[in-house]
Amino acid sequence: MTGLAEYELHEGEGGAVLTLTGPYLVSTIGALDEELRDLPGPIAKVDISGVTEIDTVGAWMACSISTDHQAEITGASDRAQRLLGALDGIDSEQELAAPRLPVWSRVPEAMGEKMFNARTGIVGVVSFLGALLISAGTLLRNPRRFRMVALVHQIELVGVSALPIIGLMSFLIGIVIAQQGAVQLAAFGAETLTVNLVGRITLRELGVLMTAIMVAGRSGSAFAAQLGTMKLTEEVDAMRTIGISPMEALVIPRIMAAVLMMPLLGFYSSCVAIIGGAVVGDLMLGIPFWTFLARIQEVVPTYDVWVGLIKAPVFGLIVGLAGCYHGLQVRGNSEEVGTRTTMSVVSAIFAVIVLDAFFAVFFTELGWG
Amino acid sequence: MAGDNGTAAPGRHERFRGDNPIVVSGLKNQFGDAVIHEDLDLKVRRGEILGVVGGSGTGKSVLMRSIIGLQMPTAGDIHVFGKSIVDAEPDEEIGVRDRWGVLFQGGALFSTLTVGENVEVPLKQFYPQISDELRHEIARFKIILSGLPEEAVNKYPSELSGGMKKRAGLARALALDPELLFLDEPTAGLDPIGAAAFDNLTRELKETLGLTVFLITHDLDTLHEICDRVAVIADKRVIAVDTVPNLMELDHPWIQEYFNGPRGRAALTAQALDELRRHMDEPVAAHAVKALDKPPAGKDKA
Structure with a gap:
């Protein structure tokens, strides 16, 4: 029969003879493999003269049977002979998977590694910030080395092209705050205080906070992915050898763009949110659009604007720092780029929210409640 | 006792027999x-x-x-x-x-x-x-x-x-x-x-x-x-x-440049040298190898 690999075990002179017939190929061996392995010994001879086609896998099978039973292989064609010759003496028990510890030592090890990573992470971020300040210092002394074009380009990416999405987001947030606030305040007959609510919460908190989260997702991740890929393709190393400091050429323009754009984006976001609130006021609460805006001026103290504007560049610094730091930490393979990008976004958003809580307490203590 | 492989269709296991894969x-x-x-x-x-x-x-x-x-x-x-x-x-x-x-x-x-x-x-x-x-x-x-x-x-x-x-x-x-x-x-x-x-x-x-x-x-x-x-x-x-x-006989400028340029000649000499070394037991070859191994003024790479 052609097309099927078969075998037969029978008694011959000098012991059992295993006769293999048909094609012994990677495509046909699958069904026979286990049966051939479990053959009862001893086998004295393996006759492969009936094998129509053979490849390395078939030859490997014959080879391992003959090694297991100390059997002799007979009737090999020229091709089979060559293949058997090539496979002769190969014997390896090496595990294919990368070495892995048992669970009871893997779990504590992973924990310990996390702790050490946390420590090196903190040290790393602080040293990165230090290196950044030193480069910034050198740039201040040699302002001609400053890369204006790169900065403008990053400002466009971080700031200008983020306007539509941040605008839309803030507008919707303004609508939601005004609408939900009005419903709750109506219980006290104080719908008009919706103006205070929208004005103060967006300028103090939400405008900047939501913008920081959006910038972390949009630009912080992009920083990490870009720098990570450049690290993998050795572009960063190439820069160093040419004498360009990656800090000056890559990191400073990005972080500066984030620091400069965050206050503008945050303020823009607050303004659009207030417009969203005013639209709701006009349509649902009977407060005319322009009256709503005029009231904002009266009920929101100026320091609320300052609270937002002071927080914004700090958040920008955190987002930019996290993105660039994690990007430059990429080593090894492409999976790392993904991991580091995720880490940069998560750590940036987390740090922004924690800092925001500190700022809230701080400004209240200052009397800017 | 017979192993059976019902899934694979016959003919699929045949190697290509034509002249030009x-x-x-x-x-x-x-x-x-x-x-x-x-x-x-x-x-x-x-x-x-x-x-x-x-x-x-x-x-x-x-x-x-x-x-x-x-x-x-x-x-x-x-x-x-x-x-x-x-x-x-x-x-x-x-x-x-x-x-x-x-x-x-x-x-x-x-x-x-x-x-x-x-x-x-x-x-x-x-x-x-x-x-x-x-x-x-x-x-x-x-x-x-x-x-x-x-x-x-x-x-x-x-x-x-x-x-x-x-x-x-x-x-x-x-x-x-x-x-x-x-x-x-x-x-x-x-x-x-x-x-x-x-x-x-x-x-x-x-x-x-x-x-x-x-x-x-x-x-x-x-x-x-x-x-x-x-x-x-x-x-x-x-x-x-x-x-x-x-190919080296052909009269195409790129082919000539490629095979007869300095690198092409070096590769060719290296191969000739290898060929000669296989016949080192013959005295003529041994002399030739010696001669080729020491290029006169170091001009030729071989």
């Missing part, structure tokens, strides 16, 4: 306004190592990508094992993908898998019925056949040197015992010793496994040492396919 006719490739290939014809003979040479940007890799179906040609016909590649959809199963192996320039190993797991990928994809144990064994012996040490089996690609990555890529290309092997600049970036070893490996594997090899290279030593025929791509076509000595 690869036939390219009237191929045209165009990117925007740039025409890379026009009216390109090429036939690869069964069981040969065909070297493909051409200047940078003449479309050697594009030709390979067209043949293996990664690049849809603008016009023309490509048949591999008698089956049309052009008519098939990009990922359509046409029964040839398990019969060729491809070694990409950088190795293109999957970076999140170990070398052994890399070799297992095609086996799992095409022959899921193979037991885990046998599949591990196959992966191991393929890696050793490709000239890697046993310890490399469970290393990640990022832990390997450039030459080892190429060998690991070769092991993956050979995973399915293909009849056709595509190598894209296998010796680029290797040191001369590594390159020579890789050339020997290619030749040995071709002879043992009965492979047909489509080999893109810039390495003149590779061309002289292991290629049965060489196809020259220039002027958007294959201008000649022949053995190296015959």
